[in-house]
Amino acid sequence: MPKRISLTRYLVEQQRMDGHIPSQLRLLLEVVARACKRISQAVNKGALGEVMGSAESENVQGEVQKKLDIIANEVLIEANEWGGHLAAMASEEMEGIYVVPNRYPQGEYLLMFDPLDGSSNIDVNVSIGTIFSVLLKPEGVGVSEQDFLQPGGKQVAAGYCVYGPQTTLVLTVGDGVAVFTLDREQGSFLLTEENLRVPEDTKEFAINMSNQRHWAAPVQKYVDECLQGKDGSRGKDFNMRWVGSMVADVHRILTRGGVFMYPWDRREPEKPGKLRLMYEANPMSWLIEQAGGAATDGKQRIMDITPTQLHERVSVFMGSKNEVERVTRYHREA
Ligand SMILES: O=P(O)(O)OC[C@H]1O[C@](O)(COP(=O)(O)O)[C@@H](O)[C@@H]1O
Numbered sequence: 001m002p003k004r005i006s007l008t009r010y011l012v013e014q015q016r017m018d019g020h021i022p023s024q025l026r027l028l029l030e031v032v033a034r035a036c037k038r039i040s041q042a043v044n045k046g047a048l049g050e051v052m053g054s055a056e057s058e059n060v061q062g063e064v065q066k067k068l069d070i071i072a073n074e075v076l077i078e079a080n081e082w083g084g085h086l087a088a089m090a091s092e093e094m095e096g097i098y099v100v101p102n103r104y105p106q107g108e109y110l111l112m113f114d115p116l117d118g119s120s121n122i123d124v125n126v127s128i129g130t131i132f133s134v135l136l137k138p139e140g141v142g143v144s145e146q147d148f149l150q151p152g153g154k155q156v157a158a159g160y161c162v163y164g165p166q167t168t169l170v171l172t173v174g175d176g177v178a179v180f181t182l183d184r185e186q187g188s189f190l191l192t193e194e195n196l197r198v199p200e201d202t203k204e205f206a207i208n209m210s211n212q213r214h215w216a217a218p219v220q221k222y223v224d225e226c227l228q229g230k231d232g233s234r235g236k237d238f239n240m241r242w243v244g245s246m247v248a249d250v251h252r253i254l255t256r257g258g259v260f261m262y263p264w265d266r267r268e269p270e271k272p273g274k275l276r277l278m279y280e281a282n283p284m285s286w287l288i289e290q291a292g293g294a295a296t297d298g299k300q301r302i303m304d305i306t307p308t309q310l311h312e313r314v315s316v317f318m319g320s321k322n323e324v325e326r327v328t329r330y331h332r333e334a
């Protein structure tokens with residue numbers, strides 16, 4: 001068995017030897033990882049822990065919240081608010097920002113998260129996760145929602161934790177992508193892979209096919225060509241996967257390649273897409289880019305978009321570079 005290094009040791013090395021991260025950011029990431037461990041424990045309890053089912057409330061996006069959405073949100077807030085590394089947090093489950101109360105020490109970072117991604121999979125025991133993104137608070141007194149509205153290119157750390165057959169934390173601080181697996185006996189995340197690479201080509205795509213009739217022409221064209229397989233212009237057969245949890249679908253793509261798409265569609269034409277820019281698309285885009293893949297909204301690089309609101313939505317095409325470039329080209333040509 002190889003000797004594995006812990007997340008803490010990895011972060012210390014990033015801080016000391018490589019100078020990639022300041023100590024405050026290291027400590028913040030350790031707190032986020034601890035919160036993910038607690039969420040993982042709650043997930044594992046399932047029906048034994050009163051975490052299943054609906055909370056019968058709605059979040060700001062008008063989505064019915066599951067009990068676990070609320071539990072995961074509270075765990076992340078409680079773990080992070082007194083750490084001294086943060087000025088404020090924002091979450092899918094909260095309408096406005098959560099400013100760290102002034103009874104706690106204040107820090108210089110902003111943390112955003114989707115506390116529980118893939119809520120519809122909780123009750124059916126399919127992989128779910130937590131997605132997070134860290135920004136530096138712009139200089140100035142106090143903190144406001146405006147401070148969060150920075151393009152994804154300004155992220156200083158991003159990652160996700162997937163609660164599946166294994167609990168796996170995937171992280172970037174701008175120096176490639178590292179993967180940590182939770183050792184349940186030891187209770188710590190251990191480094192299991194470094195410098196993850198997404199192959200540039202793929203034969204696998206991920207999209208919710210039930211929305212096909214609502215898609216715009218460039219997406220129809222791209223998927224049609226994949227479905228034609230060997231007999232069509234692509235000259236190869238494609239496989240399709242759709243877990244319905246972005247964390248799980250993106251994790252598969254980071255592991256073995258593929259292209260993940262959640263495009264704009266005609267069901268709600270006024271919305272640019274379903275997924276949220278700041279705490280779903282941006283952190284995942286950075287991870288994918290750091291692994292050599294690409295991420296666009298069909299027209300431009302996702303991480304170049306300057307958000308205008310906290311819960312902004314976006315179309316998403318991410319994964320193997322050549323496929324993302326192809327579907328983006330189809331949008332530009334249209
Ligand atoms: O049910 P659909 O429309 O296929 O949507 C699935 C997508 O919605 C999401 O579940 C949204 O995430 P939340 O569970 O955090 O709202 C993504 O994880 C996933 O890719």
Ligand SMILES: [Mg+2]
Nearest residue numbers: 114117118280
């Ligand atoms: Mg989500």
Ligand SMILES: [Mg+2]
Nearest residue numbers: 092114116117
């Ligand atoms: Mg969610």
